[in-house]
Amino acid sequence: MAVRFERIIAIVLDSVGIGELPDAARYGDQGSDTLGNIARQVPLHLPTLRHLGLDRLVPALGVAVGAPAGAWGRMAEASAGKDSVTGHWEMAGIVLDRAFPTFPQGFPPAVMDAFTRGIGRPALGNVVASGTEIIARLGEEHMRTGAPIVYTSADSVFQIAAHEDVVPVAELYRYCEVAFDIVGRGMGVGRVIARPFVGSPGAFRRTANRHDYALTPPVDTLLDLMTAAGHPVVAVGKIKDLFAGRGIARHLPTASDDEGMDRIDEAMRDVPRGLIWANLVDFDALYGHRNDVDGYARNLERFDARLADLLPHLRESDLLVVTADHGNDPTTPSTDHSREYVPLLATGARVAPGVSLGTRQTFADLGQTMAANFGVGPLAHGTSFLDALVPASA
Known part of the structure; x- marks a missing residue:
């Protein structure tokens, strides 16, 4: 079957969670709601993200106005843990049944x-x-x-x-x-x-x-399968590090989220097909870990403006996905990651507008969807929502 999207651009807003998961108490994260709690403290101007359906996922943003321009939903993390490696590996098809070890008393x-x-x-x-x-x-x-x-x-x-x-x-x-x-x-x-x-x-x-x-992923990920099948994989930001460089054809390093958006633009000009996967880390590194509510809010608004500039450059056969890998609520006393749902916003000329993707039970649904699109699956975990984005006959 021919691919329905020649190119997928996936942007991970590092730590932009949207509410505690049912098992958040096991991680000490009761009450965490990164985006919602920020919105309750700081008025947020996010017209582009709201247009894509974010206001249907985060009531604190205000009453939703108009039908979303794309498909919208949220994803729960099935793996144990709440770190960037776990979250990104799960998006690429690996679900961990045991969290990586931690050392709350320091190393032995x-x-x-x-x-x-x-x-x-x-x-x-x-x-x-x-x-x-x-x-x-x-x-x-x-x-x-x-x-x-x-x-x-x-x-x-x-x-x-x-x-x-x-x-x-x-x-x-x-x-x-x-x-x-x-x-x-x-x-x-x-x-x-x-x-x-x-x-x-x-x-x-x-x-x-x-x-x-x-660590090197223990089994082949979506990136390995795509590369083996000849689909270009471009990593923007720390994506390369999170996968130990495996399955990646080209790496574009970044020094800031603004530079990350510049590198996405560059890749979209140079790479006509395959996967462009970006991580924007400033949300987490500069604002979440520092409990900087105002800084986090302003970075959300900067990204929203950059996203507005990017959308007109999408080609007819592109799919753009905006999501996150965990939470890091700057309004709580903790400066650590939080166990939260993450947004799932998808748009493109071929995406049916206003489609609810519901609550996905694993981040791996995203990887399974991309694998189905490029014909490299199925992955070991996840359920594709490709047919919900665009009918097979389209």
């Missing part, structure tokens, strides 16, 4: 001993912390001693922060490779993340030289 002494031996110097921290808070607290000592700062969170991450003038970025990446051998390959921790920063005490700021080292 044996792990830290192996790490410090491997890098040839001591380390600071080894605590659960916000990234901006930990460099504010330990950054000056790090600059004095040269010891990198290790920290984790409620997610399965081993994060290493270092000042670029003290530990060159290439050396920091080497530290991460040492750590990944120990906690990633050795213990199944989801990610090791390089967190370089610059500035002086009292005015430190993280840079765009972040790099994620993620």
Whole structure:
């Protein structure tokens, strides 16, 4: 069967959840509603997203006006966990029955001993912390001693922060490779993340030289199947890192969400078919983890405006999907990810307007839909909603 969409552009708004999942209490996330709670505190001007159906998913945005321009629904996460790797893997067809390990008391002494031996110097921290808070607290000592700062969170991450003038970025990446051998390959921790920063005490700021080292998916994902079948896969932002580079033909790195939208535009000009998959991380990294409600709200509005500019550039055979990978409610005391539903907005000239996709029981429904479209499925998990988007006869 011929593909119904020659090209799919999937944009993941990192952490833009839309309400707690039924099992949120197991994760300590009762009451989390990233987008809804922001809208209750800050008036949001999101005409483009509302036009696509977001106001039907988030009552706090106000009364829905007019029929949505595309199909709309929400997705629940079937996997255990609430981190970016888990969410993106599930969208690509992998459902995890066990969450990646976390370390709420810090990493065991044996792990830290192996790490410090491997890098040839001591380390600071080894605590659960916000990234901006930990460099504010330990950054000056790090600059004095040269010891990198290790920290984790409620997610399965081993994060290493270092000042670029003290530990060159290439050396920091080497530290991460040492750590990944120990906690990633050795213990199944989801990610090791390089967190370089610059500035002086009292005015430190993280840079765009972040790099994620993620586990390799245990089985073939949608990306592997598409690449094997000759369909181009372009990764924008941290998508490449989340899949350990597998199944990706071209990677377009980004330093901000605005640059991410620029790279999507670039890919849409250069790549006439296949999948363009983007992650916009600022929602999570700059605003969710910092409990910055106003900043999060303004970033939503910036994205909405950029989305309005992008829509006219869609070709007749394009499908655009906007979704998220988890929540990170900046209105709650926690600075960690939250277990939430995510939006599912789909539009394009061939998409029947006003179609409700309902509540999907797994993020893998999105991957199964893309697999069905490109004829590379079926994936092991998920139910396609391709026929709901456009009839098979269309």
